Amino acid sequence: MLRKKHYLALGAVTLVTVLLLSLPSRTVSHLKLAIGGLFLPLFGTVNAVRQVPDRAADTLLPRGELLKEIQNLRRESQEFEVCKQQADGVARENDQLRALVGWQQQQPWKLKLASVVLRDPANWWHTIQIDLGKRDGLVENLPVLTSDGLVGRVSSVGLTRSQVVLIEDPRCRVSARVLNPAHDMGVISPGGPMENSLVDLSYLSGNANLKPGQLVVTSGVGGIFPPGIPIGQIADSSQAEFGLYTEARVKLSADLGALDQVWVLLNPQPN
């Protein structure tokens, strides 16, 4: 039943596979970005398709509602302006005190907005691709967040696109701190393939006193994520390994299933 051409095809495909799998990671990264460039013309089409429902909704929205929305936004903008002035004053005071004590000066976060263009087609990885790359100043391991909280980190960078490993992927481990009196620290790891909004917080001390609703933020330990970025809230907790340590489930602040735009933190300052 097997003919000569079947054996030839089998040999050729095996050879190509072995060659590809044995390439060094740097070459693979370049190759992936080069081949991924083939999909660039399709990105515009996708954006156009995604905008169709928005445009349809725009035409149906009443003018009065839009004006009301503008007024609300103006009011919010004025409130934020006042808050910013106050925050600037506090920051100046903080800088002066740091200078007096001799501590390192803190720099304000430099953020860059990116659009999410693609999501991992495989169900066993949780990554996204964003439309910023080397030419926008991105490098590997930069933190990625939304206004709600932490999203993940940049894992590979191309000229115009980058891959971001989400916080619910096994390759993104984050050192986290619970905002409780004891400031318990643990490591964020993925919850499960179907749990989009829940991750595990493990390696907490055995006597950690956790309550649902307590905030979890990045601890700054590990060298990638600066301290204080919100991750989520404690959903529940339990003892693990016969009480050796405590595990908790954390409900993520950012909705990772509906990411359209994210912020890349260009100057992270971990402790």
Add this chain to the structure above:
Amino acid sequence: MNVLQTILILAAAFLAVFAEAAFQLPRQFFGAQVDLLPALMIYAALNTNIATVSLLAVLGGLWFDVLSANPLGVSIPPLFAVGFLICTRRDLILRELPFAQVFLGAAASAVVPGLAILLLLTGGQEPLLGWGSLWQWLVMAAGGAVATPIIFAVFGWCQHALGYQPQTEPSFRPDREIRRGKL
């Protein structure tokens, strides 16, 4: 039609991989993304030659891995294994029957991710697996089962529209001619 059919299959694979990465409707509704490459591979294995099957496995797998966090090339062997197996046994398969298409689509869509995960684990990778993966596996198999007859129908229509039509035999046959005498 052979070359055109190969080009059409590869173009469909390219668009399918991109659509899987760009549109998240199945993931939002069912919690898993459906992979269309196994269903395409079933069509290619039953209707084209081994060269097209190999090309689809290599290019489709490569495109999938480029947009995914998979190591480059890891999706090629599962796709080719399914295509090769069906291509070598296709004389025994009733490819025109929708039941056969549905069954093969479901089986291929279940086997391909299973083999891919096996390869990933063998290579020391840590893909996100758990009890939820079983549900995702079922969704992928069901998606493949639905997609395969549709792909057969679409490509059948393309072949009908773009390919050469089979020449119909005239009803006249010289051996059946009734020769009549003068009387």
